Amino acid sequence: MTQPVYRPLLTATRGELEALGHLDGVHTPVVVPILQLSTADLSMPGPLHRLPAGLVPAIDVSALPDGVETELARWGVPLMPVICLSDGERRLAAHGITARAYAGRAVVRLRIGQDRAGPHATTATVERIWRYARLAPEQCDLLVDCGEVVCRADLRAVEPRARRALEWARRHPWCSVSVAAGGMPPALSRLPTDEPVRVCRWDWLLWQALADLDVGFGDYGVMSAVPGDRLPGDRLPTLRYTDEDAWWIYRWSRRGGRGDERVADLCRALVSAPHWPPAGADFSWGDHEILRRARGVAGAGSTANWLAWSTSHHLAQVLAALRRPTRGGDRRPGPPPPRSRAPRGGQTRRVG
Numbered sequence: 001m002t003q004p005v006y007r008p009l010l011t012a013t014r015g016e017l018e019a020l021g022h023l024d025g026v027h028t029p030v031v032v033p034i035l036q037l038s039t040a041d042l043s044m045p046g047p048l049h050r051l052p053a054g055l056v057p058a059i060d061v062s063a064l065p066d067g068v069e070t071e072l073a074r075w076g077v078p079l080m081p082v083i084c085l086s087d088g089e090r091r092l093a094a095h096g097i098t099a100r101a102y103a104g105r106a107v108v109r110l111r112i113g114q115d116r117a118g119p120h121a122t123t124a125t126v127e128r129i130w131r132y133a134r135l136a137p138e139q140c141d142l143l144v145d146c147g148e149v150v151c152r153a154d155l156r157a158v159e160p161r162a163r164r165a166l167e168w169a170r171r172h173p174w175c176s177v178s179v180a181a182g183g184m185p186p187a188l189s190r191l192p193t194d195e196p197v198r199v200c201r202w203d204w205l206l207w208q209a210l211a212d213l214d215v216g217f218g219d220y221g222v223m224s225a226v227p228g229d230r231l232p233g234d235r236l237p238t239l240r241y242t243d244e245d246a247w248w249i250y251r252w253s254r255r256g257g258r259g260d261e262r263v264a265d266l267c268r269a270l271v272s273a274p275h276w277p278p279a280g281a282d283f284s285w286g287d288h289e290i291l292r293r294a295r296g297v298a299g300a301g302s303t304a305n306w307l308a309w310s311t312s313h314h315l316a317q318v319l320a321a322l323r324r325p326t327r328g329g330d331r332r333p334g335p336p337p338p339r340s341r342a343p344r345g346g347q348t349r350r351v352g
Contacts, residue, residue: 004322007058007107007143007178007218008315009034009225015307016221017047020055022285022312027319028054034082034107034143034218036060045075058082058107066090072098082107083140085115085125089132096133105175106133108140112161113147119168126172142174143218146181148225149202159209166213180218181206182225184240188249193236196273197249204245204321217322222247222310237263238306239290242314243275244321260300267294277317286312 010016012035020033035057037044048057060082061070068074071094072081080103081095099106108129110122117125130137144165146158162179169177183203191197203219222240241248252266270276271294281288286309292298301309 015304018308019311034058048077092132111145141176144179149181150185178216182220186224186226193251193253199247240310242317263300284312284316
């Protein structure tokens, strides 16, 4: 049985790229990060040269205008193009050139919130993609992007739409089919400080609800799927720590104004919590960096560092869960699990 492939939708910001840069060689073949570029990412493709060997990202330039900068075949680094259903003929041709020049593959991203045509119209659209990009369906990985899923109502609304899209996908010989969603709510700055807050991973529960369709998993990492909400809203030390079916949000303002003291206190609370992994610092590069701060042997870091540590742990947590066999073949979600025991350093709250 082949290992499952994980497709996180990330930005090209320093924090998420740094987390990818610390993936070890065991994980690089089974992670295909989808990097969503914005007009602020003018330094590309330079940072891609610092990714580990064997890690081949998929690049989404749909937010950028057509131009030489978005012709990915010119970048000179192994990558896959991300094709959107709204792409024009020129971009489709360029993406086809890129796919054939590098991995021989492309990712087709179907956003169920935006691409709402019926099955016959969607089939006509993807046939147009294959024609202008000069690609066969077998050269394309389909990603069904469900967007924001941050509560039970979202899950109930999105699941039947995702099922219809995935049932449509079975009509075509895709190389692979995955489903992705974003479960992190925006505006974490509204959450309480100085206590861990539990936030349910509704994106993970959506994927479990679709387990009978045998599709791959993708998510938005530890960030929100809402455009423009991809960066933290304040500069308080913040970690978004992934557990089995929830995140633990740590936003720390205690111990006065010194950043080093606040981050050290936050990290000490985290490493003494029940959701700190048994492997400890060996679980991921991010966990190693968190433990160093808990021991007071390194500085506070920055917003980008906190995002990097959180993302690094998240990647490791997801990969470990995907390798774990399911029990009884049933991954359908029930109610959110009981509240975990409060970590030392404050009571816990739940969101979602």
